[in-house]
Amino acid sequence: MSGPALHLAVEIDGDGAHPAAWRRAAHAPDRLLSPRRVAGLATTAENAGFTLITLDDGVLPPGTAADPVGRIGAVERAAFVAASTSTIGIAPVVAVTYAEPFHVSGQLASLDHISAGRAGWVVAQEEHPDAARAWGRPLVADADARARESRDGVQVVRALWDSWEDDAVVRSVATSRYLDRERLYYIDFTGDTYAVKGPAIVPRPPQGQLVVLGRPAEVPAGQLDVALVEGRDLASVGAAATAAAAPRVFAEVEVALDTPDASAAERVADLERHAPWTDRGRLRHIGPAAQLVSLLGELSRYVDGVRLRPLVLDEDLPVLSRLVLPALSERRLVARPLPGTSLRSTLGLERPANRFAAAAVQEETR
Amino acid sequence: MTRTDPLDVPRPHAQLHFGVFFQGVNHWTIWSAPDSGSQIDPASFRRVAQTAERGLFDAFFLGEGLRLREVDGRIHDLDVAGRPDAVTQLAALAAVTRRIGLVSTSNSTFNEPADLARRLSGLDLLSEGRAGWNVVTTDNAWTGANFRRGGYLDHADRYRRAEEFLAVARALWDGWEDGAVAGSADATAWSAPGAVHRVRHRGPQFDVDLAPTLPRSAQGHPVIFQAGDSGEGRDFAARNADVIFSAHGSDFDDALAFAEDIRRRLRAAGRPEDDLRILPGTEIIIGATEEEAEEKKRWIRLQQVTPATALGIAGLLWGIDLSGRDADGPLPKEDPVVAENDGSFGARRVTDARTVVAEWRARAEAHGWSLRETVIALGPQRGHVGTPSGLADKFARFVRHGAVDGFNVTPYLIPDGLDDIVDLLVPELQERGLYPTEYAGTTLREHLGLREPLTHRSAPERQAG
Numbered sequence: 001m002s003g004p005a006l007h008l009a010v011e012i013d014g015d016g017a018h019p020a021a022w023r024r025a026a027h028a029p030d031r032l033l034s035p036r037r038v039a040g041l042a043t044t045a046e047n048a049g050f051t052l053i054t055l056d057d058g059v060l061p062p063g064t065a066a067d068p069v070g071r072i073g074a075v076e077r078a079a080f081v082a083a084s085t086s087t088i089g090i091a092p093v094v095a096v097t098y099a100e101p102f103h104v105s106g107q108l109a110s111l112d113h114i115s116a117g118r119a120g121w122v123v124a125q126e127e128h129p130d131a132a133r134a135w136g137r138p139l140v141a142d143a144d145a146r147a148r149e150s151r152d153g154v155q156v157v158r159a160l161w162d163s164w165e166d167d168a169v170v171r172s173v174a175t176s177r178y179l180d181r182e183r184l185y186y187i188d189f190t191g192d193t194y195a196v197k198g199p200a201i202v203p204r205p206p207q208g209q210l211v212v213l214g215r216p217a218e219v220p221a222g223q224l225d226v227a228l229v230e231g232r233d234l235a236s237v238g239a240a241a242t243a244a245a246a247p248r249v250f251a252e253v254e255v256a257l258d259t260p261d262a263s264a265a266e267r268v269a270d271l272e273r274h275a276p277w278t279d280r281g282r283l284r285h286i287g288p289a290a291q292l293v294s295l296l297g298e299l300s301r302y303v304d305g306v307r308l309r310p311l312v313l314d315e316d317l318p319v320l321s322r323l324v325l326p327a328l329s330e331r332r333l334v335a336r337p338l339p340g341t342s343l344r345s346t347l348g349l350e351r352p353a354n355r356f357a358a359a360a361v362q363e364e365t366r
Numbered sequence: 367m368t369r370t371d372p373l374d375v376p377r378p379h380a381q382l383h384f385g386v387f388f389q390g391v392n393h394w395t396i397w398s399a400p401d402s403g404s405q406i407d408p409a410s411f412r413r414v415a416q417t418a419e420r421g422l423f424d425a426f427f428l429g430e431g432l433r434l435r436e437v438d439g440r441i442h443d444l445d446v447a448g449r450p451d452a453v454t455q456l457a458a459l460a461a462v463t464r465r466i467g468l469v470s471t472s473n474s475t476f477n478e479p480a481d482l483a484r485r486l487s488g489l490d491l492l493s494e495g496r497a498g499w500n501v502v503t504t505d506n507a508w509t510g511a512n513f514r515r516g517g518y519l520d521h522a523d524r525y526r527r528a529e530e531f532l533a534v535a536r537a538l539w540d541g542w543e544d545g546a547v548a549g550s551a552d553a554t555a556w557s558a559p560g561a562v563h564r565v566r567h568r569g570p571q572f573d574v575d576l577a578p579t580l581p582r583s584a585q586g587h588p589v590i591f592q593a594g595d596s597g598e599g600r601d602f603a604a605r606n607a608d609v610i611f612s613a614h615g616s617d618f619d620d621a622l623a624f625a626e627d628i629r630r631r632l633r634a635a636g637r638p639e640d641d642l643r644i645l646p647g648t649e650i651i652i653g654a655t656e657e658e659a660e661e662k663k664r665w666i667r668l669q670q671v672t673p674a675t676a677l678g679i680a681g682l683l684w685g686i687d688l689s690g691r692d693a694d695g696p697l698p699k700e701d702p703v704v705a706e707n708d709g710s711f712g713a714r715r716v717t718d719a720r721t722v723v724a725e726w727r728a729r730a731e732a733h734g735w736s737l738r739e740t741v742i743a744l745g746p747q748r749g750h751v752g753t754p755s756g757l758a759d760k761f762a763r764f765v766r767h768g769a770v771d772g773f774n775v776t777p778y779l780i781p782d783g784l785d786d787i788v789d790l791l792v793p794e795l796q797e798r799g800l801y802p803t804e805y806a807g808t809t810l811r812e813h814l815g816l817r818e819p820l821t822h823r824s825a826p827e828r829q830a831g
Contacts, residue, residue: 023551030547033580035492039461059480061579067555068562070547070580076457076488083408083461099481102432102512103451110450114408114458134480134576169405169448173398176674179443184434197511199434199441203406203448 005335006296007305007347008049008325009091009250012041013056014071016316017254017309019063020274024267026314033070038077039084041313048321049329049336051346052089053081054122054213054307059098059134065275075107082115089343091120091213096153097146098126098135102196104153105160112205117342119205122228123154123214147218152191154212154223159187161209162354163199185356207344208351213250221245225349228252228307230282237283238302248304248347254284255292256311257319264288267311277311289323296324297333304347375766382765382801383772383814384792385425385469385645386418386784387611390449391435394649394748396669396778397446403781405446408458413781415459418466421788422802424813425467425498426459427591427611427774428452432476433509437678438687444675453485460493467810469498469591474528475505476513480576483535486588487580495584495809499535500591500611501602503528523571525598530571532590532606536821537565539587541578557581585809586819604631607642608816611774615646616748621769643814648773649749652786656753663751666778667742676738679745683719683726693738697723697730749776758794765800 015021015032022029031037045053055077061068074092082090090111094104112119125146126132132139140146165183172180187198212219213226221227227244230252231237241249254277256264264286268277285292299306310316328334337346344351388411389395396402403410415426430452435442452470459468468489472482490497503524507517519527546561548554566575592599592607603610614624629639651666653659671679673693680697681688685704702719730740750757764770777783795801806812817823 022548022556025551028550029553029556030549030581033491035460035494038492059484059576061577065555067557067559068577068579069556070542072488072491072580073485075454076485076492079454079457080461080492083458100476100513103477106451107454110454113406113450114455116408130576134574135478136480136572136574137478164448171397171402176672177443178397178446179441179448181441181443184441194514195511195516196513197433201431201434201448202450 006300006303006328006333007051007250007335008296008328009052009054009089009305009307010045010050010317010320011054011056011307011309012045012313013054013074014062014069015314016312018268018271018275018277018311019065020271021312022069023271023274024312024315033072035080038072038080041317042081042085042088042090044317044321046085046088048317049325049334050088051305051335051337052091052120052307052343054120055081055090055092057093058095058124059126059131060128075111078111078119079114082111082118087118087337087339087341089118089120089211089337089346090115091122091211093122093124095124095126096157097140097149098131098137099153101153101156102160105157105200106202108157108210109161109200109202109205112207112210113202117206117344119207120211120213120226120343121157123150123212123219125150125218148192150214150219151223152189152193154214154219155191156187156189156196158209158212158223159189159355160196160198160200161205162356163187164204165354165357166204166208168203182360183357204354207342208354209344211343211347211349216240216244216246225344226250226305226347229303230280232281232283234283234298234302237299241302247349249302250305250307251299251303252282252309253295253299253306254282254309254311255316255320256286257292257316257324258288259315259319264311267315271311282309289319289327292324293327296328297331300333376768377766379799380765380768380771381799382761382795383643383645384418384421384423384787384801385427385467385611385772385774386414386423387427387429387647387774387776388414388780389446389776390429391431391445391447393445393670393672393675394776394778395446395780396666398669398672399779401782402779405780406448406450408455410781411450411455411459412462414777414784415463415466417781417784417788419463421784421792422805423466424772425469425774425810426456426463427469427498427500428455428471430471430473430502432473432504433512437682444672444678453489456497457489457492460489460496465496465805465808465813467496467498467589467813468493469500469589469810471500471502471593473502473504474531475503475519475524476509476515477531479531479534479538479572480574483538484579486535487539487583490583490585490588491580495811497583497585498589498591498609498810500593501528501532501607502593525594525602527571529602529606530569534565534567534572534574536587536819537567538576538578539582539819540821541565542581544582547581583809585811586822589810589814589816600628600631601635603642604628604635604637606820608811609643609645609814612644612646615648615764615770615773616750618764618767618769621646621764622767625769641817643771643816645772645774646770647776649776649778650757650773650787650791651749651751651778652754652757652790653751654753656756659751659753668738670778671738671742671745673738676741679741680737683722685719691737694736697727697737697740754790754794757791758798758800761795762798762800
């Protein structure tokens with residue numbers, strides 16, 4: 001626990017958490033993929049005082065509908081958003097079930113450079129067998145195998161972030177050297193299914209290591225900075241938070257709020273005519289903003305932050321922005337990120353020492 | 367060439383296209399000057415891209431290397447290195463530019479279509495039709511050591527894989543019918559039933575089955591670039607590419623011969639001759655007078671070819687570790703111990719080192735050159751040096767005789783290396799009617815004056831153009 005103030009994250013994939021959210025969006029369906037919309041949502045969240053936005057992703061189209069909703073890759077959206085904002089943290093979802101950890105590491109390190117240290121990574125898994133067919137790779141068949149790929153993938157990605165020391169670029173005119181090769185490291189990773197040599201092609205990220213978020217069941221606690229936990233009620237969220245051995249814990253909360261035009265229940269009912277809002281075992285608040293403020297106040301006793309998953313972004317984000325965050329702010333229950341601060345600093349996480357540099361120093365003093 | 371009627375040329379009204387290549391590797395980028403900027407700070411990329419956009423450049427271009435360079439098994443430490451992932455950096459630039467094309471060099475060997483085609487598609491949508499893909503191939507196990515499959519691909523298969531990759535990518539990009547996305551919230555589904563076509567492909571390189579995740583962009587799909595110079599690479603370009611980023615743009619006869627060769631291959635591939643733009647990578651050095659430009663070039667070469675770089679390049683030619691010798695002294699007295707080098711590290715690929723060294727000795731002796739001066743004088747001669755008006759006349763000849771369609775400029779300084787070109791050369795070109803005065807449209811395809819993507823044309827269109 002970092003203190004009583006909560007960090008608020010918001011998931012801004014698609015038009016909202018409900019699979020039919022696009023039907024209540026404030027824009028024509030095809031504008032979902034327009035740059036103006038992508039940047040606009042992020043600046044709304046930034047201005048509201050959220051600590052972090054997350055962007056869901058996967059190789060398969062979102063949802064289960066036969067006629068898919070379009071989705072731009074999370075890393076590309078995150079980079080675009082990073083260049084359109086100044087303060088808010090940005091964490092794309094990237095699975096390493098089939099992806100190349102070398103590419104993922106470089107993409108995320110680049111995002112951290114682009115955002116001047118505001119980047120995070122939500123580690124996910126490609127669970128559906130269709131993902132293997134899409135990638136054209138052998139099926140990673142069960143939960144154990146997926147956990148292995150996540151573990152190895154995160155290890156490689158993190159090692160590559162450390163494969164450059166912060167000051168590896170020396171620009172020594174006297175010796176004609178741009179790099180000090182003593183400050184670059186081969187990671188020489190060998191896992192169960194593949195090996196990676198290194199070093200990275202992207203210099204060490206400004207944060208040293210990006211903030212890594214994930215579910216404790218999928219990623220070993222020692223690899224996580226933020227555990228994402230869920231439960232249907234406060235008690236089970238509290239239990240999950242206690243069990244999670246990560247430095248920070250965020251709870252998942254699905255929200256549908258009363259708006260000036262319709263109650264939360266009416267809005268949910270309207271969308272349920274088209275598709276069900278699948279119960280994923282998460283806390284779900286359907287009702288007025290004031291009740292959500294109370295719920296978040298309660299949650300602040302158990303967790304460091306909450307990731308909100310709004311029913312319909314265009315409807316719920318304005319209510320969050322106008323009513324929920326100001327009310328929390330008044331009670332000093334929410335921590336607003338400060339300009340020029342890295343995501344790690346905002347979350348009260350230390351900038352980690354470089355594992356290879358530390359080892360090299362030890363070697364020298366031995 | 368004798369001066370003739372300016373209209374008595376094969377393409378009297380042709381205009382130049384400029385792109386800019388932010389190199390990120392090689393000794394051609396000067397890192398030691400007071401105004402040498404960061405190679406990773408996003409501000410450097412923004413500055414170059416926005417300057418290029420001010421100068422109405424068609425494209426901003428990023429390279430890619432999937433393993434940090436090494437010489438003799440050790441990380442090469444003399445040149446700039448450490449660059450961002452291209453598509454990620456370009457997606458950020460899409461937010462701070464409005465018109466310029468954004469071209470990513472991405473490898474077809476160590477990527478998969480489902481992932482890369484989708485990333486490029488996302489870039490294309492975020493930039494509203496300004497994305498390009500420079501298709502590069504590799505086969506070596508050395509690069510493969512960073513990837514799940516290792517060095518799995520035979521040299522002979524690298525372009526086969528690239529071609530199959532591109533076919534799958536195009537199928538994914540074309541997988542949504544035009545107008546597939548719902549027009550209103552009352553529609554049956556977000557994408558019209560039946561309007562999104564699964565891609566099922568089984569070939570030697572790929573066995574995939576997936577639903578494309580994104581609709582077409584404002585330009586249909588990303589513009590395809592190709593940079594390989596081998597016969598196979600040229601044929602690949604003639605069959606598939608919209609733009610060639612060649613290495614033939616310094617010498618007029620060489621450029622023209624290359625362009626004629628490409629046009630021949632285009633005809634053989636059943637495409638119209640004007641279906642492909644040829645943009646050689648080129649350094650441009652500008653001075654107020656010819657003397658000033660030459661003086662500037664001399665300074666630039668000395669910054670690029672540092673003593674250590676000169677010893678490194680010569681060391682590859684000789685096959686001897688020359689580190690610690692005096693680069694500003696005479697050439698090594700020894701004979702070369704290798705017959706050929708691999709052409710890496712900015713050295714010219716040679717197949718007969720003894721002959722080359724003999725020539726170097728003769729020239730160095732005649733001119734009184736040091737080893738470093740010899741490396742500079744006899745290394746690859748690249749680019750153009752002159753006054754704005756002199757260069758404009760020279761480029762008129764190149765473009766109006768069909769030797770090039772323009773140049774992909776490689777600045778020797780980051781981030782200010784384009785300023786002279788945009789501020790001094792572009793106006794000279796515009797005055798001569800050799801350069802546009804505004805963007806032709808909003809998409810990269812429009813800037814380049816290209817037809818719609820190859821896969822969107824009917825068969826007769828593909829032939830006749």
